Amino acid sequence: MTDESSGKRSMYLLGGRRVRVRDLIEADLLKPGAELRFHRRRMKVTHHAEVTGSGRVRLIPDGQEFPSPSRAAAVAAGMRAVDGWLAWVVVATGRPLDTLRQELLDRVVATAVEDPGEEALDVRVHSRLREARKRAEESQPEEFSVRELLSLWGAKDRGDQISRIEADLANHGLVTSPSFRKVTLDATVRLIVGSSGVEEPPPAQAATVASVSDEDEADDDPIGLTVGNLPSALGGLSSVAPNASFEEAVTKMLLNDYSQLAVLNGPRNLRGAITWRSIAHARHADMDAKLSDAIEPEAIAVGYDKELIDILPELQRTGFVFVRDQESVVAGIVTTADVVQAYGEMALPFFQIGELDRSLRRIIARRFEIEQVSALCKRSFRSFDELSMGDYQRVLDDPQTWTGLGWPLDRPTFIGRLDEIRQIRNDVMHFKPDPPPAGTIDRLRKLNSLLRHYGELA
Numbered sequence: 001m002t003d004e005s006s007g008k009r010s011m012y013l014l015g016g017r018r019v020r021v022r023d024l025i026e027a028d029l030l031k032p033g034a035e036l037r038f039h040r041r042r043m044k045v046t047h048h049a050e051v052t053g054s055g056r057v058r059l060i061p062d063g064q065e066f067p068s069p070s071r072a073a074a075v076a077a078g079m080r081a082v083d084g085w086l087a088w089v090v091v092a093t094g095r096p097l098d099t100l101r102q103e104l105l106d107r108v109v110a111t112a113v114e115d116p117g118e119e120a121l122d123v124r125v126h127s128r129l130r131e132a133r134k135r136a137e138e139s140q141p142e143e144f145s146v147r148e149l150l151s152l153w154g155a156k157d158r159g160d161q162i163s164r165i166e167a168d169l170a171n172h173g174l175v176t177s178p179s180f181r182k183v184t185l186d187a188t189v190r191l192i193v194g195s196s197g198v199e200e201p202p203p204a205q206a207a208t209v210a211s212v213s214d215e216d217e218a219d220d221d222p223i224g225l226t227v228g229n230l231p232s233a234l235g236g237l238s239s240v241a242p243n244a245s246f247e248e249a250v251t252k253m254l255l256n257d258y259s260q261l262a263v264l265n266g267p268r269n270l271r272g273a274i275t276w277r278s279i280a281h282a283r284h285a286d287m288d289a290k291l292s293d294a295i296e297p298e299a300i301a302v303g304y305d306k307e308l309i310d311i312l313p314e315l316q317r318t319g320f321v322f323v324r325d326q327e328s329v330v331a332g333i334v335t336t337a338d339v340v341q342a343y344g345e346m347a348l349p350f351f352q353i354g355e356l357d358r359s360l361r362r363i364i365a366r367r368f369e370i371e372q373v374s375a376l377c378k379r380s381f382r383s384f385d386e387l388s389m390g391d392y393q394r395v396l397d398d399p400q401t402w403t404g405l406g407w408p409l410d411r412p413t414f415i416g417r418l419d420e421i422r423q424i425r426n427d428v429m430h431f432k433p434d435p436p437p438a439g440t441i442d443r444l445r446k447l448n449s450l451l452r453h454y455g456e457l458a
Contacts, residue, residue, distance in 0.1 A: 022055025
């Protein structure tokens with residue numbers, strides 16, 4: 001491998017994309033035609049495959065080819081989630097593909113240039129994830145809040161770096177439990193090794209293992225908000241047992257201002273819910289009724305990774321759903337009020353940015369000709385409706401234009417705030433699941449207030 005190719009490889013495999021089988025071939029760590037086996041001890045079944053010249057995994061004997069070892073392993077085993085890098089072993093050497101992948105990454109690190117820039121960050125992340133992998137294999141997985149996990153990459157939210165983070169985790173054979181995409185920034189996640197499919201996972205781990213194949217090729221990742229993105233979803237749950245008294249249930253509901261309680265017979269066995277309405281109905285029918293007579297058995301629990309939009313019909317019907325965590329424990333509740341708040345927090349920046357856009361466009365359209373604006377932006381416009389936030393910034397940053405407004409304000413300070421808003425707009429338009437940083441809405445409101453006042457002078 002030449003120095004130039006090593007540099008390019010470090011650029012793409014550290015902090016870039018997932019390692020592919022083809023990368024192993026190009027690094028002379030794997031030969032085309034190499035035989036692979038995937039042995040499932042509990043099932044006493046061995047699956048066979050071979051590596052093609054183009055770096056695909058071809059199942060034997062049916063001939064199906066897959067670009068991803070995990071896809072190939074999942075199809076061979078008839079399972080939804082298998083980490084094929086751990087499952088497939090090279091027959092000639094007895095080494096899993098994952099071991100070859102780690103060797104490739106170590107080579108890349110050894111040839112990476114140590115500098116204070118991006119390359120140094122990539123090397124630090126690699127070293128940190130190697131240690132996390134070791135801890136996970138020793139059954140002592142590291143725990144982080146999602147916010148702390150993102151900070152390893154210098155990220156503050158799940159924005160444009162999320163693909164890079166997922167690639168780095170996948171390259172080290174790691175997944176988070178629960179999925180860091182599907183919970184809040186302050187939720188705790190563990191870094192664990194993905195399932196190789198050699199041993200079937202116990203039922204309680206099904207939700208965790210189900211995300212492994214998605215980590216290899218993130219086609220199935222949710223686009224919108226998930227239930228777990230709401231703080232209350234995994235924030236704890238107050239419950240009563242089926243044989244509890246009315247007094248216990250009512251006291252818990254009054255003390256905590258709850259409208260409903262879960263009825264649990266063990267952490268995973270949801271028997272139903274108690275609500276003020278169900279209590280009233282039971283007591284109205286029979287003053288000597290027991291709490292069991294007031295249980296609403298149709299109450300449901302959904303997985304934390306379910307898309308929020310899919311539970312709206314149930315929320316409309318009942319006003320709440322209980323939530324299961326990655327181990328199927330009933331761990332929280334989501335109510336209609338929680339969803340209204342979540343969508344309200346998402347919508348408010350759009351409304352504020354929309355008002356800002358209209359105000360700036362009106363101010364510029366009132367004072368300047370379209371030809372002046374086109375010259376400043378160095379592109380032609382048919383109407384002012386075509387102006388972007390960047391265009392507003394370029395127009396108002398021109399000293400002569402600014403003077404023409406007649407505003408008794410400092411231009412650099414105003415443009416600095418407008419540039420902050422432009423960045424906020426870009427983040428908002430990417431529909432991140434995380435709330436905007438503290439102070440974002442306040443900045444938007446204050447700039448809109450200023451424009452309402454001085455816009456009348458334009």
